[in-house]
Amino acid sequence: MTMHHIIKSLFAATVLLSATAAVQAAEVEVLHYWTSGGEAKSVAELKKMMEAKGISWKDFAVAGGGGENATTALKARVIAGSAPTAAQIKGPSIQEWGQENVLANIDAAATEGKWDATLPKVVSDVMKYKGHYVAAPVNVHRVNWLWVNPEVLKKAGATTPTNFDEFFVAADKIKKAGLIAIAHGGQPWQDATVFESVALGVGGADFYKKALVNMDQAALTSPTMLKTFDTLGKIKTYIDKDAPGRDWNLATAMIINGKAGMQFMGDWAKGEFTAAGKVAGKDYLCVAAPGTEKAFTFNIDSLAMFQVKDPATQKAQLVLASTIMSPEFQEVFNLNKGSIPARAGVSRAKFDACAIKSMDDMDAANKVGALVPSMAHGMAVNSAKQGAITDVIAKFMNSTMSSKDAVAALAKAAKTR
């Protein structure tokens, strides 16, 4: 070996060493709101995988379902010039953050992992800002579910409802049996979650799209919207008096322990059943919310990446993005979270009946134009509109506001810019 070669290989070794050292010293700080039992188990899997790659995990968890508190915390950090490495941001909000010029370009990870080929275009479009990847998707949640305790139904002599007529018959029977018919947490985002499933069930996918995605004034002020609020008003009468402020996972716990019969909630609820050791189809049932069997409201969670200065953190950020998109992660995360993988190429083998139903129903809904974005979970409209609409729904749920007034207020809120 010549001196030149020795120097060259020594140099290469040092570079390699420092690169490894840099990665080992690297850290990712991740802001999320996955704090319930099932959610915490899910995010722990990402932490574990990152640590196995020598990258430490700084947890920035902000409790509060639906993520309102987390968004407030994120804004404060970004304004202070100390953005985390990644944050749970989804849907049109990714574009809003992109416009602030604070998101990082992660095309390097996307090209290497062939994301364009493994993600449905509807998903990859949302993950990009001006044609460049800035976020990585972790899952697809279905929102239009009804979670049912079959024992409660049996005790009450009720059957699983498929439409709203049947739903209210079952609810009456459960109430008569001295149990709570509908488990609900009175928080604005949970109110909005129920509302959008009711709108879908009452009006169908085309109505849903017109009213809650396109914000079409004619649909917003239609008799169908009036009927939606009338139905929601009726639902209110089956919710217990302790609902105000209750967290969604505590409402799910009421289904798990047999205090209540049915809950409208996205399939993060399944994460709670799973964490409690309950089996789908036996201990609990997942059925489409009344009247929504053929439709699918989707809610895609993703981690958006923020611009970071330190080269080691930049590298770690790309590792984070690649890890999120790996089939191994998408499988284990979604088994815990109750959702289904966002990417193609993940085996169905370990998924339960509810997840398989979700996968099949998503495909079927897509074919008939009934795959629609969740308004309540930030998939359909910008955050200003979503906030104004959610306020109207929450007001309706917590006051004696008439359906007619709610329709007028909703149509006005939809004009928010």
Ligand code: GAL
């Ligand atoms: C949704 C989010 C889910 C779950 C849920 C409750 O908006 O997409 O991942 O966290 O809120 O917080």
